[in-house]
Amino acid sequence: MAKSRINIAVLGGSGYTGGELLRLLAQHPYVKVKIVTGDKAVGLPVSSHFPNLETFCSLVFQPMDLPKVTQSADLVFMALPHTKSIEPVAHCIKAKKRVIDLSADYRLCEQKTYEKWYGVSHSSPHLLRQSVYGMPELHRTKISRTKLVAVPGCYPTAAILQLAPLLSKRILKPDSIVIDAKSGISGAGRSPALPYHFPEAHDSMTAYKIGQHRHTPEIEQELNNVYGKTSVRAKGRAKPLTVMFTPHLTPMNRGILSTAYGKMTKPITTKALQDLYRRFYRNERFIRIREESTQVSPNQVRGSNFCDIAILADSRTGNIITVAAIDNLVKGAAGQAIQSMNLMMGYPEDTGLTSPGIFP
Known part of the structure; x- marks a missing residue:
C-alpha cells in the first residue's frame, strides 16, 4: 500500500x-x-x-x-x-x-x-x-490483514513475550508457570483513587488482585496458542495451560518489570536459552535480549517501544527464570498500537517508534 x-x-x-x-x-x-x-x-x-x-x-x-x-x-x-x-x-x-x-x-x-x-x-x-490480538511479534500477518486489532494489556505484553520462546520449543512445563510482575502507578489510569495517592503509594509496594487479575485469561489464551501450535498432543484434548499471576503496584510513574518462573522439561544451559531467544526474535526490531538480568530495568526502556528480556537456567532447582521490562504506556499500550497501525496501513513497522529510552 x-x-x-x-x-x-x-x-x-x-x-x-x-x-x-x-x-x-x-x-x-x-x-x-x-x-x-x-x-x-x-x-x-x-x-x-x-x-x-x-x-x-x-x-x-x-x-x-x-x-x-x-x-x-x-x-x-x-x-x-x-x-x-x-x-x-x-x-x-x-x-x-x-x-x-x-x-x-x-x-x-x-x-x-x-x-x-x-x-x-x-x-x-x-x-x-x-479481532486480531495486536502483538506483532506473534501475529504480524494477521494484523496486516485485519480491520480490528485488540491491543494487548501491559502485563500480558511482558509476560507473553518473555515466555513464548520457551513454550514454542516445549522446554517449559506448562503447569509450572509463575509470573510475578511489578507496574508503575500510571498503569492504573488517570482517575484519582486512594491507593494511588502519593502518601499511599510512595515508599511502598503492594500485591493486588492475587489470583483474580483480569489479565490472567489474556496471558493464558496467548500462551496456549503458542504452546498448542507445537505441542505433541496425546489422544483427546490436552489440558489447557494455566499460570499463577501476581501483580504488584510500585512507586514509579511508568514501567513494568515481569519475572516469570517455570520448570524445565529437560536440562538446558543459560547459553542455550539465550541462543533460543535470539533466534526466536532475530528479526524483531523492538525485542532486545540482554546478557544479564541487571540490564533489564524499566528505567532502560522508559518512553520507548522496546521490550528487554534476560533468561537464566537454574540447574540447581530445575527452573528457568526470565525477566522482562517494558514501558507500560508505550510497548504496553500506545506504542504497540501504533506498531499495529503501521502493519495495517502498509507503513514500515517501526515508523514513529524508533526513539531510544529516556535515561536517567
Whole structure:
C-alpha cells in the first residue's frame, strides 16, 4: 500500500494512554490527528491536559459523536475504559473503518470468558472472532490483514513475550508457570483513587488482585496458542495451560518489570536459552535480549517501544527464570498500537517508534 497520509481519531484521549498516543502520533510522518474525544474535558484544549503537547497538538477535546468520527477518520484508536469500547468499536467497524482498541473488550476470543472476568454482557460476539490480538511479534500477518486489532494489556505484553520462546520449543512445563510482575502507578489510569495517592503509594509496594487479575485469561489464551501450535498432543484434548499471576503496584510513574518462573522439561544451559531467544526474535526490531538480568530495568526502556528480556537456567532447582521490562504506556499500550497501525496501513513497522529510552 502506498504511504498515503491518513486521518486519525483518538477516542478517550484525555487519559495517560491517550496522551501517549498523541505524543507518538505527533512524530509520525503519515498521519494527521483530526479528532480527540474526552467526555470530562469537552471544549478544553488538548494541551490543557497535556502541556507537553503544546505546539504539537492544537485540537480541543470533543464529545464522542460516532457519526462525526467515522466521517472524519480513516482509522480510529479507542482509548476508552474496559467495557466502554464494545459499542463504539462495533459502530466504527460497521462504517468500514479500521479500528485499534486499547481496552480489553476485544482481546479475549471466547465470549463467556470475557463476560466472566469483566462482568458485563458482550453485545458483539461476532467481532470477538474477527479481532486480531495486536502483538506483532506473534501475529504480524494477521494484523496486516485485519480491520480490528485488540491491543494487548501491559502485563500480558511482558509476560507473553518473555515466555513464548520457551513454550514454542516445549522446554517449559506448562503447569509450572509463575509470573510475578511489578507496574508503575500510571498503569492504573488517570482517575484519582486512594491507593494511588502519593502518601499511599510512595515508599511502598503492594500485591493486588492475587489470583483474580483480569489479565490472567489474556496471558493464558496467548500462551496456549503458542504452546498448542507445537505441542505433541496425546489422544483427546490436552489440558489447557494455566499460570499463577501476581501483580504488584510500585512507586514509579511508568514501567513494568515481569519475572516469570517455570520448570524445565529437560536440562538446558543459560547459553542455550539465550541462543533460543535470539533466534526466536532475530528479526524483531523492538525485542532486545540482554546478557544479564541487571540490564533489564524499566528505567532502560522508559518512553520507548522496546521490550528487554534476560533468561537464566537454574540447574540447581530445575527452573528457568526470565525477566522482562517494558514501558507500560508505550510497548504496553500506545506504542504497540501504533506498531499495529503501521502493519495495517502498509507503513514500515517501526515508523514513529524508533526513539531510544529516556535515561536517567
